[in-house]
Amino acid sequence: MNIVEDLLNHSRLALAKGITAVENEYDNAVEIMTKIYPHTGNAYVIGITGPPGAGKSTMTDGIAKEYRKRGKTVGIVAIDPTSPYSGGAILGDRIRMMDLMGDDGIFIRSMATRGSLGGLSQKAGDAVKLMDAFGMDVIIVETVGVGQSEVDIVKTADTTMVVVIPGMGDDIQAIKAGILEIGDLITINKADREGTDKLNIEMEMMLELNPEHVQWRPPINRTIASRGEGIEEVVNSIEEHHKYLVDSGKLAEIRKKRIKSEITDMINVRVNRYIDKNVVRTPDFEKTVTKLQSRELDPYSVVDGIVGKVLK
């Protein structure tokens, strides 16, 4: 099969195989991405993040259904963490989205984070591009808001939504630097629970004090995603943000930022892997570590020596 040609002709199998190629770094991955690149840049990318158990997958399912009602096709990249011990993962996002199976206008891909040298942002970004070239109108990237690479992924979306739930801590949590800051939209899910009003006020306060929110102030929506309540309003908010980005000219800005961040990430991954292979995994390095442990050497001199050798 010709993955690129078939994918552009809407073969779902080719899309699946294309994502596998980039995920597993098969030899043909670079060729696929090179050929696909001119066909990308058309989809609208939505990032959804929030703490575990906030209801991101259920929300994603609801948003996808709402977009289908509005005649749009939807791609979903759902990311779950890899176990640092076994290297395995339980990818459980799909369980909330099984009712979307059988709709040709939907394609969901589960992805594991696969450790720090796995190049997650690059792979997720490539999966988005493949879905984009396939012709999906809207692409949702869903991931837990822990770990820098996960945050980077959603941060580079056109619209980023942070999902919060009541009962996860006081307002000091809300003003701590963190994922709340990256939200263009804030959604309070499980809004039938106690503490919703208080959380809403805290979120308002947090937004009120942010000087960046002059032109676009993130709307706060309330949902009960498991019952589909409030989802329509969330999609309305996404579309309002989309319109704001287009009208203000910010969309091009965001997309330029995304390209910059993607390319920086690709360079970092390449450099990190070079160092891992040629510095960290060498017998010399083991000896150096032993000498550091016995205090014969100090870390700063060692790093200067190594970095000097690698980056001339």
Added chain:
Amino acid sequence: MANVKVLVAKPGLDGHDRGAKVVARALRDAGFEVIYTGIRLTPEQIAEAALQDDVNVVALSLLSGAHNTLFPKVVELLKAKGMKNVLVIGGGVIPEADIPGLKAAGIKEVFTPGTPTTKVVEFIKANVK
């Protein structure tokens, strides 16, 4: 970095997922990427999910007695979607007498109650393509 991907699914009208979850956990601990899809699924939902995630293995669990109908249907649909080389295995309360028929229909192995999870892991490692 090609990790083995396993889709764990329960076809049909049967809500008993303890076994499937234990197996999912054991497969994760063996270093596999496990896509857990839950209960009460149609063969079509399972095959489509297997295609989208391009899995290497589909592990079906069933305790309702409908295995002779639903397991082969999943194999058929996977083939129809062009998913070759997917290792399909099954587990659950399955009478010995039904196992040869299931194997003939493309279920590569059937694990009955009491099987240590390590046996499932070993079988996947030895047979996955």
